[in-house]
Amino acid sequence: MIVASRKPFEEIKKSLSGYRNILVVGCGTCVAVCLAGGKKEVGLLTSQLRMSYGLEKDPVNISEETLERQCDREFLEMICDRVKDQDALLSLACGAGIQFLAEAYPEKPVYPGVNTTFIGVAEAAGLWTERCRACGECLLAVTGGICPRTKCTKGLNNGPCGGMTEGKCEVDQERSCAWVTIYERLAREGRLAQIEPMLSPGDFRSQTRPGTVTHRAYLRRYHAGSK
Amino acid sequence: MPAPSKFAQALESNVFLVTCELDPPKGTDPSLEENKIQALKDKIQAVVTSDNPKAFLHMAPLGFCRYLLEQGCETIMTVTCRDRNRLALQADLLAAAGLGIHNILAVSGDYITWGDHPGSTPVYDLDSVQLLWAISQLNQNKDISGDVILGPSPSFVYGGAVTLSGNLLAPQVLKFKKKEQTGARFFMSHPIFDLAGVDEFFKLVPEIKTPLLATVCLVKEEQLKDEAAGRFPGLQIPGYFREKFKSLSPGESEVKIWDYTANLIAEIKKDGRFRGVHLMLQGKEERIGELI
Secondary structure, three states, rough: OOEEEEHHHHHHHHHHHHHHHEEEEOOOOHHHOOOOHHHHHHHHHHHHHHHHHOOOOOEEEEEEEEEOOOOOOOHHHOOOOHOOOOOOEEEEEOHHHHHHOOOOOOOEEEEOOOOEEEEEEEOOOOOOEEEEOOOOOOOOOOOOOOOOHHHOOOOOOOOOOOOOOOOEEEOOOOOHHHHHHHHHHHHHOOHHHOOOOOOOOOHHHHHHHOOOOOOOOHHHHHHOOOO | OOOOOHHHHHHOOOEEEEEEEEEEOOOOHHHHHHHHHHHOOOOOOEEEOOOOOOOOOOHHHHHHHHHHHOOOOOOEEEOOOOOOOOOHHHHHHHHHHHHOEEEEEOOOOOOHHOOOOOOOOOOOOHHHHHHHHHHHHHHHHHHHOOOOOOOOOOOOEEEEEEEEOOOOOOHHHHHHHHHHOOOOOEEEEEEOHHHHHHHHHHHHHHHHHHOOEEEEEOOHHHHOOOOOOOOOOOOOOHHHHHHHHHOHHHHHHHHHHHHHHHHHHHHHHOOOOOEEEEEEEEOOOHHHHOOO
């Protein structure tokens, strides 16, 4: 899932300065799971904003809405009546959702309430860690299901750097060196031969931004006439 | 093809090699390091210039190496993968060959957050194995896209780094072998503090065909006292070393560390497994004569 963390309250409030009617829009998927922008967090932020404006005797109307997803047009369209009366929208979705909300309502200023950080997993309660850089050239078949481009701080392709100390990363002594982990796993599975030849430099063309993926069944619809 | 570099000739000779690390200045005037250059140039086979060491900004080694050559000082240019993509790395290497810089040490590079521009983007488009391979391709007159290099081909004498000690050597050995396969002409170790600590490596790699230089670091007193402040990538000061010197008075520990370092260099020379020694004197380069 996409992991995000909420922006500091002061930053959010500063960005909303001058607006009288603000709709806080949450997202019920990834950001809800990582406790950054789901219904509960939208409620908390809305209350915090109301209290803050109330203490300042500033008449700002804060309302809230949490969509099932902000990365899907059909859900964004469901709030068109509520958006009409707003001066600004504050989205707690990931960066993709925030932008899709802004695209859906081009006449309304949209502000982010979270920083989107990475694609990761729920490692433990309240702890999310990165697993994928979305490089578009998955190496996991070769590297034992452990991504060196993500889990090695330097993203090295051919083994640990000299900064590895007793199995730990040069940058964070609390974190295991990705290449030691890869080596040990492949050794256990008898697959070390896979990483003996030099892995060639990555082909980063698929990382040319912005990325587009078309499902095979839809190629004719979106790419008719192109080769 | 240009004549082999002095370092290439030294590699072919029977001389016990001595090289020494030297950081370029953080400034525009390479002669800021003149005293160190003069102290080093006739005593060792080559000065190894660092490339934004520990991710702190310094003059580019390309310019500094050219200055060293003009001073009559043989040089090995360190190239890290941290700051440049494959285009920039190859472009700098072509410039190096054009400027007469033929000896290259290719390394990954200390991570960006160690240094003075911690918010910068780390690159690592190539890693050190791939960079060594890229250099091997340039030596064959082609870039890593397979396109021909115009004019005479470079004749780089290129080498890499290797870790000899620690308790998880197998993954390091795997990487070492990949570097060997690129045709690397020499290796420089990360700092070692005793010869017993490298036995395991030589068990795993009983036959090393490529010349290997053991790196010896002249540890600073403050690195003994403050473990965190003294830490940098690749430097693993053993606990026994720290204990041996840290309770001594400041002047006394410095003298003892110098003695220890000089003895270690002498032991490495006698040991027979190393083709030479690479020194990291951490600002004391002018006193190299006291160690070798």
